[in-house]
Amino acid sequence: MASSASGRGGGFPSPAAVAALVVLAAAVVQARGSSAAAPCVPRVFSFGDSLADTGNFPFLYGNDSREPALRPPYGETFFRRATGRFSDGRLIVDFIADTMGLPFVRPYLSGRAAGDFASGANFAVGGAMALGPDFFRGRGVPMGDRMHLGIEMKWFRDLLDLLCPGNRTDCMGMINQSLFLVGEIGGNDYNIPLLSRVPFEKIRTFTPSVVNKISSTITELIGLGAKTLLVPGNLPIGCVPNYLMIFKSDKKEDYEPETGCLRWMNEFSEYHNRLLVDELEKLRKLHSGVSIIYADYYGAAMEVYHTPKQFGIEHPLEACCGGGGPYGVSMIARCGYGEYKVCDEPQKYGSWDGFHPSEAAYKGIAIGLLRGTYTQPSIATTISSCPQLIELGSSIEYKNCSTVLHMKIAAQVIGWLNTLVVLLVCC
Numbered sequence: 001m002a003s004s005a006s007g008r009g010g011g012f013p014s015p016a017a018v019a020a021l022v023v024l025a026a027a028v029v030q031a032r033g034s035s036a037a038a039p040c041v042p043r044v045f046s047f048g049d050s051l052a053d054t055g056n057f058p059f060l061y062g063n064d065s066r067e068p069a070l071r072p073p074y075g076e077t078f079f080r081r082a083t084g085r086f087s088d089g090r091l092i093v094d095f096i097a098d099t100m101g102l103p104f105v106r107p108y109l110s111g112r113a114a115g116d117f118a119s120g121a122n123f124a125v126g127g128a129m130a131l132g133p134d135f136f137r138g139r140g141v142p143m144g145d146r147m148h149l150g151i152e153m154k155w156f157r158d159l160l161d162l163l164c165p166g167n168r169t170d171c172m173g174m175i176n177q178s179l180f181l182v183g184e185i186g187g188n189d190y191n192i193p194l195l196s197r198v199p200f201e202k203i204r205t206f207t208p209s210v211v212n213k214i215s216s217t218i219t220e221l222i223g224l225g226a227k228t229l230l231v232p233g234n235l236p237i238g239c240v241p242n243y244l245m246i247f248k249s250d251k252k253e254d255y256e257p258e259t260g261c262l263r264w265m266n267e268f269s270e271y272h273n274r275l276l277v278d279e280l281e282k283l284r285k286l287h288s289g290v291s292i293i294y295a296d297y298y299g300a301a302m303e304v305y306h307t308p309k310q311f312g313i314e315h316p317l318e319a320c321c322g323g324g325g326p327y328g329v330s331m332i333a334r335c336g337y338g339e340y341k342v343c344d345e346p347q348k349y350g351s352w353d354g355f356h357p358s359e360a361a362y363k364g365i366a367i368g369l370l371r372g373t374y375t376q377p378s379i380a381t382t383i384s385s386c387p388q389l390i391e392l393g394s395s396i397e398y399k400n401c402s403t404v405l406h407m408k409i410a411a412q413v414i415g416w417l418n419t420l421v422v423l424l425v426c427c
Helices: 013-033 055-062 090-097 132-136 149-163 168-177 187-195 200-204 209-225 240-248 263-286 297-306 359-372 386-395 401-426
Strands: 044-047 118-124 177-180 228-232 289-293 315-319 349-351
Touching: 044 149, 044 240, 055 200, 090 177, 090 359, 090 386, 149 168, 149 209, 168 240, 177 209, 187 200, 200 263, 209 228, 240 315, 263 289, 263 297, 297 315, 349 359, 359 386
Parallel strands: 044 118, 044 177, 177 228, 228 289, 315 349
Antiparallel strands: none
């Protein structure tokens, strides 16, 4: 490895400042403890793939030594250990739960008793797809047995039987008040065929089926009582470092001049998202009493790629952890495997391992969503009982240069506070 974890994160405040921060951190711990009594929503239930998995993966593949996400340096930024998250720290679902006044969403496979899921459950699994493997096999695409949305929904139904034994309708009130995060899901329905060199024209034909599967899952959740659903679109895959390496082109027109991302791949993400937005509008008309919120991951992420310095990111298209090269990745080494390298300051990189965003990028995307800028309708107005969202939504425009500086300082202080909070809670 090119560097050790020591010294990462960009310095630490003076002893006097540390003392003041300790007092503030204690207040944060106390505030978090008191706010837990009145969260914005009672529970969060999450479905998806590695972009949302908070720790189910180790329970399924914990003995697989080939999986780097099960060991450091994954998790080094916030948790200081590998948690099964495919990043250096927190994910979008973590920021959403925290803003709602809830603990991080518990992985479903880590719980046994009903009390383990008092704040919800996360059914997302790294590598999961929307469609089952039979869909791809039937179209001549080689596919082994994989996790998919159908299995995650079975887990949810099993959980309802645990929470409300004998009569699922007893869970209706709880489900009515909970927030459901349906994705991100569907990315691997494209990623795996892409990496298997399935013709792109054929992959594009999968999209209506992927969107239909997401739609039928939403419909099933509504039938079970869900009233508030947050449905993410796909991220701009043309900005993924591994794809920038694999599909490198000598043609200038293949790249977006503003970002350096692959134009044709981003256009495909936009195609998926258009179909999803149209489908969500149909569902809204069928279920007028349900809030179906589109989470524009693409738009929020593109703001990070267009103006990375606004988020403290200096290398938006590079992986912090990988095999080196112009995008921080290579064909012979990957994060946690082989002769890989780890950067000293993950918060300055847009990607963690070449396929998954860094915590810094996830935070930027989450801010855009929670402010309401990239949710349709705005999550800040949909969940009206959440003062934290209202404050985010009404805050001054942070693109102002002086505000950017203040945000950077605040983000650094928050980073120190988070570290101290972890120490105080653990010790």
